[in-house]
Amino acid sequence: DQQVKQNSPSLSVQEGRISILNCDYTNSMFDYFLWYKKYPAEGPTFLISISSIKDKNEDGRFTVFLNKSAKHLSLHIVPSQPGDSAVYFCAASGSNDYKLSFGAGTTVTVRA
Amino acid sequence: NAGVTQTPKFQVLKTGQSMTLQCAQDMNHEYMSWYRQDPGMGLRLIHYSVGAGITDQGEVPNGYNVSRSTTEDFPLRLLSAAPSQTSVYFCASSYSGGAAYEQYFGPGTRLTVT
Numbered sequence: 206d207q208q209v210k211q212n213s214p215s216l217s218v219q220e221g222r223i224s225i226l227n228c229d230y231t232n233s234m235f236d237y238f239l240w241y242k243k244y245p246a247e248g249p250t251f252l253i254s255i256s257s258i259k260d261k262n263e264d265g266r267f268t269v270f271l272n273k274s275a276k277h278l279s280l281h282i283v284p285s286q287p288g289d290s291a292v293y294f295c296a297a298s299g300s301n302d303y304k305l306s307f308g309a310g311t312t313v314t315v316r317a
Numbered sequence: 318n319a320g321v322t323q324t325p326k327f328q329v330l331k332t333g334q335s336m337t338l339q340c341a342q343d344m345n346h347e348y349m350s351w352y353r354q355d356p357g358m359g360l361r362l363i364h365y366s367v368g369a370g371i372t373d374q375g376e377v378p379n380g381y382n383v384s385r386s387t388t389e390d391f392p393l394r395l396l397s398a399a400p401s402q403t404s405v406y407f408c409a410s411s412y413s414g415g416a417a418y419e420q421y422f423g424p425g426t427r428l429t430v431t
Contacts (some may be wrong), residue, residue: 225364248407248422294359303348303367304375
């Protein structure tokens with residue numbers, strides 16, 4: 206049973222607009238969350254993270270929001286650029302857990 | 318630094334054959350792991366290691382073996398390949414496990430079992 210769910214398989218957005226990617230989790234023991242980005246024929250690369258003591262973390266054009274009560278996090282990309290076209294994975298684990306659980310991924314396409 | 322390297326990039330096996338996917342890292346990371354990526358399933362953890370001589374099972378370990386004799390290398394062995402093992406395999410390493418530490422991924426091995 207998947208503990209991390211990304212319910213939108215794909216997202217299409219116009220260049221310059223905001224991309225919002227959503228992720229839900231079921232395990233209340235999760236307290237660290239990451240987003241990875243993956244281009245075709247390459248391995249995933251780390252994008253941004255957040256721990257449960259925060260509700261927001263920002264890094265340039267990327268912001269992750271965490272709503273612990275709803276077990277929900279989201280990634281905002283503003284403004285979206287063509288190079289942002291990729292698959293984005295949400296991942297989570299507990300602080301004492303070596304295992305990382307991934308969502309199924311959301312494919313983002315940024316239109317010119 | 319080469320980071321995380323994986324060989325081969327592509328492999329085709331017949332059902333019942335065995336093979337080893339190689340993974341090496343030059344960042345002196347203690348934690349290494351293997352994932353498989355399947356459409357609609359994301360990345361699923363196969364096996365992981367928290368240091369040389371220590372390995373443990375992940376979410377989908379059946380049909381795979383690992384060993385960790387050195388810090389640098391973490392090979393994944395398919396004992397008797399099955400079509401269900403057709404997938405893209407990624408090796409990753411980090412200072413420690415879990416989401417508190419960024420994991421560095423290799424470029425992947427695309428395996429097809431016929």
